[in-house]
Amino acid sequence: MSSSSERARMPSIRDVARLAGVSHQTVSRVLNEHPSIRPETKERVLDAIRVLDYRPNVAARALATSRSNTLGILSATTGEFGPTSSIAAIEDAARAERYAISTLNLPDTTPEAIGHAVRQLVRESVDGIVVLAPQVRVFNVLRGLAVSVPFVSLQTASGSDGISHSADQVAGARMITEYLIRLGHSDILHLAGPQDWIEAESRMRGYLDAMRDADLSTIPPIRGDWTADFGYFAGQELARRRDFTAVFAANDLMAIGLMHGFRDAGMRIPADISVVGFDDVPVAAHVAPPLTTVHQDFSELGRRAVQILLAQIRGDSAPVFGPVVPVLCGRESAASR
Amino acid sequence: MSSSSERARMPSIRDVARLAGVSHQTVSRVLNEHPSIRPETKERVLDAIRVLDYRPNVAARALATSRSNTLGILSATTGEFGPTSSIAAIEDAARAERYAISTLNLPDTTPEAIGHAVRQLVRESVDGIVVLAPQVRVFNVLRGLAVSVPFVSLQTASGSDGISHSADQVAGARMITEYLIRLGHSDILHLAGPQDWIEAESRMRGYLDAMRDADLSTIPPIRGDWTADFGYFAGQELARRRDFTAVFAANDLMAIGLMHGFRDAGMRIPADISVVGFDDVPVAAHVAPPLTTVHQDFSELGRRAVQILLAQIRGDSAPVFGPVVPVLCGRESAASR
DNA sequence: AGCATCCATGTGACCGTGCACATCGAGGAG
DNA sequence: CTCCTCGATGTGCACGGTCACATGGATGCT
Numbered sequence: 001m002s003s004s005s006e007r008a009r010m011p012s013i014r015d016v017a018r019l020a021g022v023s024h025q026t027v028s029r030v031l032n033e034h035p036s037i038r039p040e041t042k043e044r045v046l047d048a049i050r051v052l053d054y055r056p057n058v059a060a061r062a063l064a065t066s067r068s069n070t071l072g073i074l075s076a077t078t079g080e081f082g083p084t085s086s087i088a089a090i091e092d093a094a095r096a097e098r099y100a101i102s103t104l105n106l107p108d109t110t111p112e113a114i115g116h117a118v119r120q121l122v123r124e125s126v127d128g129i130v131v132l133a134p135q136v137r138v139f140n141v142l143r144g145l146a147v148s149v150p151f152v153s154l155q156t157a158s159g160s161d162g163i164s165h166s167a168d169q170v171a172g173a174r175m176i177t178e179y180l181i182r183l184g185h186s187d188i189l190h191l192a193g194p195q196d197w198i199e200a201e202s203r204m205r206g207y208l209d210a211m212r213d214a215d216l217s218t219i220p221p222i223r224g225d226w227t228a229d230f231g232y233f234a235g236q237e238l239a240r241r242r243d244f245t246a247v248f249a250a251n252d253l254m255a256i257g258l259m260h261g262f263r264d265a266g267m268r269i270p271a272d273i274s275v276v277g278f279d280d281v282p283v284a285a286h287v288a289p290p291l292t293t294v295h296q297d298f299s300e301l302g303r304r305a306v307q308i309l310l311a312q313i314r315g316d317s318a319p320v321f322g323p324v325v326p327v328l329c330g331r332e333s334a335a336s337r
Numbered sequence: 338m339s340s341s342s343e344r345a346r347m348p349s350i351r352d353v354a355r356l357a358g359v360s361h362q363t364v365s366r367v368l369n370e371h372p373s374i375r376p377e378t379k380e381r382v383l384d385a386i387r388v389l390d391y392r393p394n395v396a397a398r399a400l401a402t403s404r405s406n407t408l409g410i411l412s413a414t415t416g417e418f419g420p421t422s423s424i425a426a427i428e429d430a431a432r433a434e435r436y437a438i439s440t441l442n443l444p445d446t447t448p449e450a451i452g453h454a455v456r457q458l459v460r461e462s463v464d465g466i467v468v469l470a471p472q473v474r475v476f477n478v479l480r481g482l483a484v485s486v487p488f489v490s491l492q493t494a495s496g497s498d499g500i501s502h503s504a505d506q507v508a509g510a511r512m513i514t515e516y517l518i519r520l521g522h523s524d525i526l527h528l529a530g531p532q533d534w535i536e537a538e539s540r541m542r543g544y545l546d547a548m549r550d551a552d553l554s555t556i557p558p559i560r561g562d563w564t565a566d567f568g569y570f571a572g573q574e575l576a577r578r579r580d581f582t583a584v585f586a587a588n589d590l591m592a593i594g595l596m597h598g599f600r601d602a603g604m605r606i607p608a609d610i611s612v613v614g615f616d617d618v619p620v621a622a623h624v625a626p627p628l629t630t631v632h633q634d635f636s637e638l639g640r641r642a643v644q645i646l647l648a649q650i651r652g653d654s655a656p657v658f659g660p661v662v663p664v665l666c667g668r669e670s671a672a673s674r
Numbered sequence: 675a676g677c678a679t680c681c682a683t684g685t686g687a688c689c690g691t692g693c694a695c696a697t698c699g700a701g702g703a704g
Numbered sequence: 705c706t707c708c709t710c711g712a713t714g715t716g717c718a719c720g721g722t723c724a725c726a727t728g729g730a731t732g733c734t
Contacts, residue, residue: 010690012689012690012691013690013691014690022713022714023713023714023715024690024691024714025692025693025713025714025715026712026713026714028691028692028693029712029713031691032692035711036710036711036712036713037712037713038711038712038713041712041713055456055459055460056460056690056691057400057460057462057689057690057691058460058461058462059396059397059399059400059403059405059462059689059690059691060396060400060689060690060691060692060719061690061691061692062396062399062691062719063394063396063397063400063689063690063691063692063718063719063720063721064690064691064692064693064718064719065691065692065693065719066396066719068396070439078425079421079422079425084416084421085416088415088416088442091440091441091442092442092444095441095442100439100441100457100461101439101440101441102407102437102438102439102440103428103438103439103440104428104432104437104438105425105428105429105432107429119392120437122392123392123393123394123395124395124437125394125395125396227619228619228620228622228623229622229623231623232622232623253619253620256620256623256624257620257623259623259625260622260623260624260625260627263625281620282564282565282590283565283590283593283594283618283620283624285565285566285569285597286565286566286568286569286593286594286596286597287593287597287620287624287625288596288597288600288624288625290597347720349719349720349721350720350721351720351721359683359684360683360684360685361684361720361721362683362684362685362722362723363682363683363684365721365722365723366682366683368721369722372681373680373681373682373683374682374683375681375682375683378682378683393720393721394719394720394721395721396719396720396721397689397719397720397721397722398720398721398722399689399721400688400689400690400691400719400720400721400722401688401689401720401721401722401723402689402721402722402723403689
């Protein structure tokens with residue numbers, strides 16, 4: 001069902017030239033849409049291309065131009081909902097601009113691994129790299145790396161400095177915290193993400209800002225690892241404590257696990273305790289009780305990243321985007337006190 | 338922060354040769370681990386490579402060999418948990434074998450789009466393609482396409498014919514249906530996946546086989562679209578009916594939505610009705626009640642696909658794998674009658 | 675000793691493009 | 705009428721590897 005052995009030689013630009021009765025360079029000009037080609041000649045060449053079913057050889061082109069029409073995606077994530085959605089959007093946006101995509105997942109976030117990965121992509125002569133590096137460390141390493149190709153970093157610090165772009169996590173976290181406060185909660189616990197993660201920090205910052213502005217004292221946050229399992233165990237533990245009436249989990253998975261843990265400990269949600277999450281994963285609306293959370297447009301983020309990167313590559317001025325504003329999804333897991 | 342304009346010329350194989358005092362061909366031999374190289378010479382060359390921080394140019398190599406050391410991933414999915422997990426595993430496995438990855442998502446599943454996508458990947462001279470084509474149609478188009486490079490298809494018909502590989506969906510579906518039967522249910526409804534999907538068909542087959550072997554009559558299945566939202570609306574509708582005591586949803590998302598719909602209609606799970614799903618997504622264990630489902634090792638599947646494909650590319654005999662056996666996860670959403 | 679063989683290495687062509695430069699005819703300015 | 709410019713096209717080489725073949729020396733066999 002395959003013919004890997006004797007692959008017939010594909011027609012080259014010279015074959016097309018011969019058939020069309022022109023020089024190979026003229027064919028090249030037609031392919032690259034050079035203005036100074038007589039329409040009649042162009043037509044002859046296009047016919048020849050059609051007849052031979054000619055396709056330009058990307059490797060040869062990459063060799064000659066030292067550009068590959070390929071964008072690299074460097075991902076330090078492990079299948080979380082957000083990054084995954086963004087990646088899909090990046091792929092589609094890049095393909096729409098006739099760029100191929102080369103994906104590379106970081107095995108770990110050591111500086112060595114990052115450096116190795118970047119060099120690998122450069123070696124593949126990608127024209128630009130989109131980095132999904134939610135961890136502070138990765139971001140810093142990249143800054144210091146003086147990467148020799150343009151790159152854009154997604155899901156990073158909200159202080160967008162031209163090479164990074166993200167949704168306004170701080171605003172989203174602040175929004176949902178203020179929502180809890182409006183519901184009458186004053187003792188709100190934050191179940192945060194891992195220390196090193198930029199999103200974890202941003203969301204915690206939003207929480208802290210909201211609490212401070214409302215003159216409420218905060219409880220020391222718990223550090224989680226984004227997983228539902230962690231949320232579950234945390235819920236069982238936390239059920240013993242009585243120093244809070246609401247929990248803001250830094251992502252939906254932990255929130256869902258948390259509700260499970262609370263439930264197993266005999267607590268009712270939201271009657272005994274309110275729980276909110278962040279991300280609005282597809283099941284969030286359907287768990288029991290439906291989870292109040294913050295929706296983010298990860299796809300839009302991915303599309304923007306590609307636009308920013310392409311502008312850099314082409315030497316255009318960077319497109320200006322407004323912030324990606326998260327949207328509050330009030331559902332039933334949080335109730336007024 | 339970038340230097341797209343004046344990219345310094347990278348050191349070439351000839352630069353290395355000059356520094357090491359050998360011919361460029363000797364350098365090439367070292368790079369390709371040719372046996373007939375004096376250890377001492379090899380060392381000198383490797384030193385030169387290190388000094389210059391030389392990296393082979395993949396485009397040049399691809400041009401010369403007409404192989405790109407790149408695997409294409411052709412995906413017709415939209416972020417479902419299973420395929421996403423498999424893709425990540427494929428990427429990692431391929432990278433581990435020193436293959437780069439080029440991803441291409443199908444915008445739709447028309448024969449034209451599929452043909453275009455395959456040609457695009459071939460044009461990028463990928464050495465092989467892993468197809469994630471859960472739809473029957475895509476699979477058939479591919480069969481007829483006489484693709485000129487080796488390819489492996491994942492998540493397809495269980496009758497593995499050497500170019501496709503998948504978990505034994507039929508067995509998994511049969512397993513969970515039999516589980517329901519053992520719990521005392523005899524009126525079991527199946528909430529199936531979309532018509533065209535291979536997995537939907539396999540899971541329905543498993544269900545039908547189990548029912549037939551147990552001499553139980555079946556209720557005409559409902560066709561869903563894999564989403565939790567569909568499950569929710571289906572649940573609200575189905576709550577009126579009383580001709581079944583258990584529902585087997587073809588995936589977890591629909592099962593979770595279904596439970597939500599039933600709940601809203603005032604039914605208790607599993608007291609009034611049992612619900613089971615398929616896939617074991619990460620939240621399945623934490624919804625209320627925890628969902629009884631079937632776990633599949635999508636990552637293993639991805640890894641195997643790469644092995645099969647590489648064997649084809651290298652002309653080795655195809656590796657023999659036992660079936661990927663799904664595992665039943667008995668939790669609380671299904672109870673004995 | 676003579677010759678075949680093999681090891682270690684070098685030489686030049688070639689893969690399919692794009693780029694810089696050359697060429698040639700037509701048309702406009704002086 | 706001549707010169708210059710510009711449009712349309714051709715020529716040769718560079719890009720950075722690999723491949724087929726050549727070379728020269730050491731070794732083994734008769």
